[in-house]
Amino acid sequence: MANTYSALKRVRQTERRTEVNRKNKTRLRHQIRAMRRAITAKDVKVAGELLPVTFSVIDRSAKSGIIKKNTAARYKSKLHLRVKALAA
Known part of the structure; x- marks a missing residue:
């Protein structure tokens, strides 16, 4: 256990x-899962509605350091390609 007041404070922080x-990582994973379910179900309307919301969650996660910038770009790219293929 921590011995000093500052160490105790660091533990609390x-x-x-x-x-x-x-919580943020869970929110990200759930949003990506929902998006993938919509794509798998071939539901173009739901996938189109979820796309900007999912991108927003991914961007915020990358900004706060939950995932790395390139990981966020990769997620967004793959999801966008799948939605685009679904719409075509």
Whole structure:
């Protein structure tokens, strides 16, 4: 256990940040899953509606460091290609 007041404070901060990061990562994964389900179900309308919302969640996750910038770009690229192919 932490021995100093500053170390105790760091423990508290880490616990709070871990919880926030966990919620954000879960939100990201759920949004991507919903998007993939819509694509798998070949539901063009739902996929089109979810695309900007999903991109927003991905961008915010990359901005806050939940995922890396290139990972975000890769997710967005693959999802966009699949939606585009679905619409065609």
